[in-house]
Amino acid sequence: MAVFANIVESGSITTAAEAEGLSKSVISQQLKDLEQALGVILLNRTTRAQNLTPAGREFYEQCREISHIGQQAWQQAQNNLETPRGPIRISAPHALIEPLITPAIGEIARQYSDIIPTILSEDHRTDLLQQDIDLAVRVGVMPDSDYIQKKLGSFREVLCATPSYLAENESVFNQLFSSIHSASQLSYIANSWQGSHPSHSLFSHKLNKAVSLTFKANRFCNSLTAVVGMVQSGAGVALLPDFVFQPLRQKNLLINLFPDYELPEVPVYAVHAYGKNPSLLLQKCLKTLKDTMSRLSADSD
Numbered sequence: 001m002a003v004f005a006n007i008v009e010s011g012s013i014t015t016a017a018e019a020e021g022l023s024k025s026v027i028s029q030q031l032k033d034l035e036q037a038l039g040v041i042l043l044n045r046t047t048r049a050q051n052l053t054p055a056g057r058e059f060y061e062q063c064r065e066i067s068h069i070g071q072q073a074w075q076q077a078q079n080n081l082e083t084p085r086g087p088i089r090i091s092a093p094h095a096l097i098e099p100l101i102t103p104a105i106g107e108i109a110r111q112y113s114d115i116i117p118t119i120l121s122e123d124h125r126t127d128l129l130q131q132d133i134d135l136a137v138r139v140g141v142m143p144d145s146d147y148i149q150k151k152l153g154s155f156r157e158v159l160c161a162t163p164s165y166l167a168e169n170e171s172v173f174n175q176l177f178s179s180i181h182s183a184s185q186l187s188y189i190a191n192s193w194q195g196s197h198p199s200h201s202l203f204s205h206k207l208n209k210a211v212s213l214t215f216k217a218n219r220f221c222n223s224l225t226a227v228v229g230m231v232q233s234g235a236g237v238a239l240l241p242d243f244v245f246q247p248l249r250q251k252n253l254l255i256n257l258f259p260d261y262e263l264p265e266v267p268v269y270a271v272h273a274y275g276k277n278p279s280l281l282l283q284k285c286l287k288t289l290k291d292t293m294s295r296l297s298a299d300s301d
Contacts, residue, residue, distance in 0.1 A: 001034070001066060002066070003031070004030075004059075005060060005063040005066075005067045006067075007027065007050075008043075008052065008060050009064075011050075012050065013027050041053050041055070041056070042060075043056055082280075083280075084108065084279075085114035085115060086115065086116065086281060088116070088117050088135065088282065088285065089132060090117060090120065090134065090136070090285070091120045091122050091126055091131070091135070091137070092119070092121065092122070092137035092138075093122070093123050093137070093138075093139055093224075094121045094123055094225065095139070095224040095241055097119065097121050099241075099296055100289065100296060101137065104288045104289045105117050105119060105285065105288075108284055108285060112284075123191075123193060123222075128147065128273050135271070136270070137152070137268065137270055137289065138271055139266055139267070140267065142267075148271065148272050148273070148274065148278075150270045151267055151269055152268045152293040153268055153297055154267045154297070155241050155243060155265070155268065155297060156262060156263055156265055157239050157240065157241055157242065157266060158240055158245040158263070159202075159213075159257045159258055159263070160238060160239075160245055160249075160255060160256055160257060161237045161238070161254065161255065161257055162232065162233075162255070163255055165235075166257065169186060173186075173257065183213045183214060183216075184214070184216040186237050187218055187219060187235060187236030188215035188217045188219065188238070189230045189231055190219065190220050190221070191221055192220065192221065192222040195217070197214055197215070197217065198215050198217060199213065199214040200212070200213050200214075200215075200263060202261035203262055204260045204262070206260050215237065224244070227240070228244060228248075231254065239263075240254075243297075246299070270286055
């Protein structure tokens with residue numbers, strides 16, 4: 001149909017063949033096959049001229065529109081190779097929305113006005129295809145999957161409390177490493193994913209010593225924001241990402257309860273279902289998220 005439209009617009013089979021980069025016989029055969037498939041004559045041809053039949057004139061109008069749509073689609077696809085555009089849906093845990101996701105995606109949105117991002121705060125792991133998610137940022141060890149997984153970086157967590165809570169419970173803290181049950185005497189502010197008996201393994205490179213502590217949660221929250229508010233109020237011990245803890249430590253609002261010990265690194269992954277050839281927009285998001293994660297880790301050191 002595109003070849004037929006080209007024949008009409010070029011004025012001859014010979015000119016159309018040159019424009020298509022094909023031989024005259026190939027163009028003639030395609031026109032013949034098209035007419036046979038339709039069961040009508042589209043062009044009256046002589047050695048000197050060609051004229052559209054009434055059926056051919058009507059058919060050409062439709063072919064011209066289809067050809068134009070095809071050219072637009074081709075051009076749009078090519079433009080997407082040069083400039084990110086279009087919608088993208090991103091899912092991430094609440095803890096990473098403010099420090100990682102919104103700065104990274106906001107930076108891309110400033111650079112490319114034609115993108116339409118949707119950011120979803122979700123602590124549970126959603127199904128990308130069922131929820132129509134283009135990119136999911138996930139925390140922790142990832143299970144084997146058919147999805148593409150790209151590591152963005154990692155962070156550490158900190159067991160912390162207010163200075164006043166530490167002072168009020170100093171005798172209990174002094175027994176933590178000598179009495180296995182002493183941790184349960186402390187109030188623990190748990191996020192919903194932690195359960196009622198959160199356990200933490202710590203290691204001191206300085207002392208070359210590993211310890212494991214199990215707490216009994218008695219304050220529960222379903223968001224990091226609520227956990228931060230509770231621990232700042234002196235309601236107990238909490239586990240916070242280092243990038244959340246450090247600004248509060250610098251203001252003397254919270255202290256690291258075990259400064260000589262470290263918790264294991266927590267990996268952060270970007271997950272998508274677009275195989276090895278993601279769109280330019282998705283590639284830009286992956287790179288910017290990784291760069292932002294690197295800066296976030298550096299600021300927490």
